[in-house]
Amino acid sequence: MITVQNLSKAYGTKTVLSAVSAGFPPGCVTSVIGPNGAGKSTLLMLMARLSEPSSGDIFFDGKPVKGIPTSEYAKRVATLRQSSDFNMRLTVGELVAFGRFPYSRGVINDNDRRVIDESIEFLSLEPLRNAYIDEISGGQRQMAFLAMTIAQQTPVLLLDEPLNNLDMKHAVQIMHALRRLCDEQGRTVVLVIHDINFAANYSDHILALKGGQIRFNGPSGETITEALLHDLYDLDFEILSSERGCVCDYFTPRSGV
Amino acid sequence: MKGKGALWTIFFAVIALALVFVFAGSGLNFEYIIPKRLIRLAAIIVGGICVALSSIIFQTLVNNRILTPAIMGYEAVYLMWQSMLLLVLGTQGLVTIGSGGNFFISSILVLLYSWVIHRWLLGNGNNDVYRLLLVGLVLTMVISTLTQFVQLRISPGEFAVFQGLSYASFNRAQPATLLYSLVALTGVCVVGRKYLPELDVLALGRDQAMSLGVNHSKLVGLYLALIAILVAVSTSLIGPTAFLGIFVANIAYALTASRRHRLTLPTGCAIAIAIFLVAQFLVEHVFNYKTTVSILVNLVCGAYFLLLTVRVRGTL
Numbered sequence: 122m123i124t125v126q127n128l129s130k131a132y133g134t135k136t137v138l139s140a141v142s143a144g145f146p147p148g149c150v151t152s153v154i155g156p157n158g159a160g161k162s163t164l165l166m167l168m169a170r171l172s173e174p175s176s177g178d179i180f181f182d183g184k185p186v187k188g189i190p191t192s193e194y195a196k197r198v199a200t201l202r203q204s205s206d207f208n209m210r211l212t213v214g215e216l217v218a219f220g221r222f223p224y225s226r227g228v229i230n231d232n233d234r235r236v237i238d239e240s241i242e243f244l245s246l247e248p249l250r251n252a253y254i255d256e257i258s259g260g261q262r263q264m265a266f267l268a269m270t271i272a273q274q275t276p277v278l279l280l281d282e283p284l285n286n287l288d289m290k291h292a293v294q295i296m297h298a299l300r301r302l303c304d305e306q307g308r309t310v311v312l313v314i315h316d317i318n319f320a321a322n323y324s325d326h327i328l329a330l331k332g333g334q335i336r337f338n339g340p341s342g343e344t345i346t347e348a349l350l351h352d353l354y355d356l357d358f359e360i361l362s363s364e365r366g367c368v369c370d371y372f373t374p375r376s377g378v
Numbered sequence: 379m380k381g382k383g384a385l386w387t388i389f390f391a392v393i394a395l396a397l398v399f400v401f402a403g404s405g406l407n408f409e410y411i412i413p414k415r416l417i418r419l420a421a422i423i424v425g426g427i428c429v430a431l432s433s434i435i436f437q438t439l440v441n442n443r444i445l446t447p448a449i450m451g452y453e454a455v456y457l458m459w460q461s462m463l464l465l466v467l468g469t470q471g472l473v474t475i476g477s478g479g480n481f482f483i484s485s486i487l488v489l490l491y492s493w494v495i496h497r498w499l500l501g502n503g504n505n506d507v508y509r510l511l512l513v514g515l516v517l518t519m520v521i522s523t524l525t526q527f528v529q530l531r532i533s534p535g536e537f538a539v540f541q542g543l544s545y546a547s548f549n550r551a552q553p554a555t556l557l558y559s560l561v562a563l564t565g566v567c568v569v570g571r572k573y574l575p576e577l578d579v580l581a582l583g584r585d586q587a588m589s590l591g592v593n594h595s596k597l598v599g600l601y602l603a604l605i606a607i608l609v610a611v612s613t614s615l616i617g618p619t620a621f622l623g624i625f626v627a628n629i630a631y632a633l634t635a636s637r638r639h640r641l642t643l644p645t646g647c648a649i650a651i652a653i654f655l656v657a658q659f660l661v662e663h664v665f666n667y668k669t670t671v672s673i674l675v676n677l678v679c680g681a682y683f684l685l686l687t688v689r690v691r692g693t694l
Contacts, residue, residue: 170588171585191588191593192593195590195591196591200588200589201589202589209581209582210631210635210636219586219590222579222591222592226575226576227574227575270589273589273590
């Protein structure tokens with residue numbers, strides 16, 4: 122569905138992403154992991170077309186995305202960055218309605234209204250519908266932004282660290298919602314994430330970056346191993362499995378950092 | 379008073395104010411007094427619309443509610459041109475050029491200035507609005523200092539003329555310049571209207587706007603160009619309005635309780651016109667031209683805005 126080929130990005134003389142080629146399996150949750158400065162967000166921003174690659178191409182359904190107008194791309198790929206602090210006074214409902222902009226250009230019809238209702242319901246945000254987004258908690262705000270992205274009804278969703286600054290409950294809610302988007306609606310979700318345990322338990326596919334290059338890439342069952350994670354993070358990992366999933370324990374290294 | 383209700387209330391208030399402004403104490407003199415007042419009314423309407431549109435759109439683009447396009451140095455360029463004119467040609471020069479000529483030259487200078495800084499700072503896909511603001515602010519200071527330097531060189535008589543030009547005034551407008559302003563304003567409105575829905579999205583910030591399919595850099599460039607035209611027209615027509623736009627924009631946000639441009643833009647225009655009408659009326663009938671519109675507007679708007687902040691705290 123969405124693939125990148127030989128993608129590179131340099132800021133001045135500093136290369137943050139060099140010749141990355143990867144595909145993102147459709148209908149799956151793919152987590153992009155790696156240490157700080159690995160180029161994860163850069164990769165996501167390039168795929169979202171929020172910045173221009175220095176070289177290389179991005180393909181959507183086999184077609185280079187350069188040829189797709191911004192307004193059309195917004196019907197295929199939706200992006201959620203870490204919620205920016207804009208000083209607009211909007212209710213949650215009004216914010217979610219913005220998700221319909223690529224289709225409605227601000228004139229909401231019955232179908233748009235239905236999609237907005239569904240997106241709000243999907244994340245159980247009905248009680249907050251008329252609350253102002255500057256008056257709700259960070260976790261609730263992130264849910265509201267996610268609802269807007271869902272209302273965009275794109276086959277692909279890109280999320281940049283959606284769990285940043287969230288408590289455990291909101292983090293689980295968001296990850297659970299992303300899982301359901303894939304399983305129930307067949308959408309492709311690509312997210313940059315730092316919490317290795319959420320990545321391991323909720324994603325189908327892992328793409329690991331380090332120093333602007335792909336370190337490993339594959340189904341999460343094969344990639345969440347002590348050896349690969351040690352190599353990626355330079356940390357001592359112990360993977361504990363239980364019926365409910367697995368825990369990657371790296372908190373107390375045996376041999377020092 | 380929220381949303382559409384506020385808009386209609388202000389709309390009718392403006393019509394009532396305009397009628398009072400034109401007819402009060404005129405003795406229904408249709409040969410001289412009323413035509414003169416109609417010209418001032420037209421200047422107030424055109425100037426008010428320019429100030430309101432440019433300020434509200436500018437605040438959306440830079441995502442900041444305490445700035446007006448004045449920070450970009452447009453008005454500083456106008457003032458420098460006026461002072462240079464007085465230095466080189468003296469008051470005689472103003473007469474030679476005529477108000478129409480002065481209108482044209484200052485409009486073109488402001489547009490030229492904005493074109494150069496947009497080309498320089500927003501060229502080749504770069505759309506760092508904060509860099510634009512920073513450079514605009516620095517240029518404003520540099521140009522204002524140059525203007526002050528020139529002011530020291532001109533005679534006291536010329537300085538008095540210069541001071542007159544540096545306040546907003548509706549007495550300067552001529553039917554011809556009004557007509558040109560109206561044409562420019564109509565053009566801006568026609569082009570701007572086409573992308574009105576996108577303005578709401580631009581307020582969400584660059585990344586979110588682009589993710590929703592809005593070509594951010596293209597629209598910011600377009601709207602900054604439209605703002606430059608509006609400011610060029612209003613400055614050349616009624617003089618610098620400096621930070622008046624802040625009051626207009628923020629009162630519009632407070633009254634409509636919305637940031638939808640479909641509501642805030644017309645409300646802002648009506649508010650600006652109402653404020654100007656009241657101020658000009660007071661200058662003419664109460665203060666007998668002993669004070670200026672700018673001073674009155676700043677005084678009244680400042681007080682009203684503070685009142686609004688206190689009364690409807692939390693909705694701003």
